[in-house]
Amino acid sequence: MLSQTIATVGTATLFGGFGxxxxxxxxxxQKVGGRLKQSVCxxxxxxxxxxxxxxxVSEMGLKGIDLLxxxxxxxxxxxxxxxxxxxxxxxxxxxxxxxxxxxDKLLKDFETNIPRAAENGIPNVITFSGNRKGMSxxxxxxxxxxxxxxxxxxxxxxxxTICMEFLNSKVxxxxxxxxxxxxxxxxxxxxxxxxxxxxxxxxxxQIMEGDIIRTIRENIQHIAHFHTGGxxxxxxxxxxxxxxxxxxxxxxxDLGFQGYVAHEFVPKxxxxxxxxxxxxxxxx
Numbered sequence: 528m529l530s531q532t533i534a535t536v537g538t539a540t541l542f543g544g545f546g547x548x549x550x551x552x553x554x555x556x557q558k559v560g561g562r563l564k565q566s567v568c569x570x571x572x573x574x575x576x577x578x579x580x581x582x583x584v585s586e587m588g589l590k591g592i593d594l595l596x597x598x599x600x601x602x603x604x605x606x607x608x609x610x611x612x613x614x615x616x617x618x619x620x621x622x623x624x625x626x627x628x629x630x631d632k633l634l635k636d637f638e639t640n641i642p643r644a645a646e647n648g649i650p651n652v653i654t655f656s657g658n659r660k661g662m663s664x665x666x667x668x669x670x671x672x673x674x675x676x677x678x679x680x681x682x683x684x685x686x687x688t689i690c691m692e693f694l695n696s697k698v699x700x701x702x703x704x705x706x707x708x709x710x711x712x713x714x715x716x717x718x719x720x721x722x723x724x725x726x727x728x729x730x731x732x733q734i735m736e737g738d739i740i741r742t743i744r745e746n747i748q749h750i751a752h753f754h755t756g757g758x759x760x761x762x763x764x765x766x767x768x769x770x771x772x773x774x775x776x777x778x779x780x781d782l783g784f785q786g787y788v789a790h791e792f793v794p795k796x797x798x799x800x801x802x803x804x805x806x807x808x809x810x811x
Contacts, residue, residue, distance in 0.1 A: 558588030559810040562780040566591040566612040566789035568754065572798055581607045583799050587806050593754075593789035594653070601647050612787045613726075613752060616640055616652030616689055617678070623657035624674040624691070625667035625704055637678040637689070645685035650787075651752055652682075653726060654691050656705035656714075667704045672717045682722035688751045690726035691715075695734040699761075706735050708742055715749045725749050728791065730756030733770060740778050747782045754791040755805065762795045764805045776809040 559565065569592050572580050581604045584592060591612035592604050601611050617636035622629060637652075644652050656671055675689065682689050691714065696706040705711045711725050727750045729739055736742065743750070757768035764772045779788065788809060794801040 558586070559806045560588060561810040563776060563784070563809055563811060564590045564787050565806055565809055566593045566787045567802060568593040568789050568791040569595050571791060571793050572802075575798065577603050578606075581609055584802075585609055587803050588810075589806060591787060591789075593787070593791070598643065598647070601649075605648075611647070611649045612789060613651040613653055613690065614640065614644055614649050616654040618654050618657065620655050620694065620700055620703065621658040621660075623655035624671040625657040625659075625662060627670050627673070629657075630670075630674050630677065633674060634677050637681055641678075641681045641685050641687045641689075644687045649687070651688045651690050651726075654689055655694070656691060656703065656711075658700075658702040659704050660702065662704070664704060664710060668710060668714055668717075671704075671714050675714065675718045675720075675723050679718055679720040679723050683720060687722065689723045690752045691723070692726040692754075693728055693731055693735075695731040697734050699731070699734075706731075708732065708736060708746060712746055712749050724751030726752045726754065728754035728756070729770065729775065730754065730758050730761055730791070733758045739770065739775060743775070743778055744782065747779075747784060750784075751786050753779065753784075753786070753788040755788065755809075756790075756792040760795075761791075761793050763792055763801045764790075764808055772805075772808050773811070776811045780811045 567584055567589055577600055585607035591610040593613045595601060595611040596615045604611060617633040618624060640652055656667065678689060691705060691711060693705055693708060693711055694700045694703045696703045715723060715725060732739060755764060757764050758770065790802060790805050
């Protein structure tokens with residue numbers, strides 16, 4: 528395993544992020560493996576042509592590319608042995624499941640996007656709570672449960688998981704409703720479907736609540752997908768950040784998680800070098 532190879536670099540590598548002084552030692556052409564299936568979010572690397580990016584991602588040993596919403600792009604990543612690990616489900620960040628007036632439209636989108644995902648081997652579709660816009664969290668919860676109850680049968684029939692994303696309302700998405708894990712977990716419990724789960728974005732969760740490892744351990748059964756991103760800044764998973772990503776990776780792996788962990792940081796340095804560093808960090 529590549530994690531054994533890099534262990535000789537030092538304990539700083541194993542128990543923290545990557546500093547620039549270590550980067551040269553950690554870049555390798557060897558593919559990552561380990562217990563976690565890693566992916567990467569396309570939007571963070573939009574300046575790199577998709578075919579070039581897919582080839583590089585495959586050579587690193589990652590398993591897929593997240594948030595590919597254009598079906599025309601799916602054959603490109605599959606050409607390199609990757610899968611689109613998540614695509615559009617229904618709704619947008621501000622306007623989604625907590626709005627009853629949108630439920631019929633959202634259902635139609637789920638009815639289109641879930642079967643299409645299944646036909647193309649895509650395991651997850653994304654959705655959101657929506658913004659509060661003056662609505663109470665309790666009303667929004669009831670509305671979100673109602674919407675996901677309408678959609679869960681489609682997801683169950685096709686074997687695709689609807690993932691509702693936890694986002695921060697402090698920095699990036701003001702007024703977003705699902706900004707506390709307890710709220711999302713309650714939604715998932717009430718919907719009570721193996722195909723309706725949480726997308727746990729650790730960057731957003733760190734901003735809102737912290738306590739990442741305890742939260743993951745207590746709620747892993749409700750989580751279908753992970754996103755990463757350094758805080759502050761949503762940049763590389765290195766020693767400029769406040770989270771111990773190596774330990775987070777081990778925690779997820781030790782819990783037997785079978786879904787995907789997708790890197791969603793915006794690189795400030797060489798993008799592919801930064802992605803490879805993150806992939807090595809999560810090679811546990």
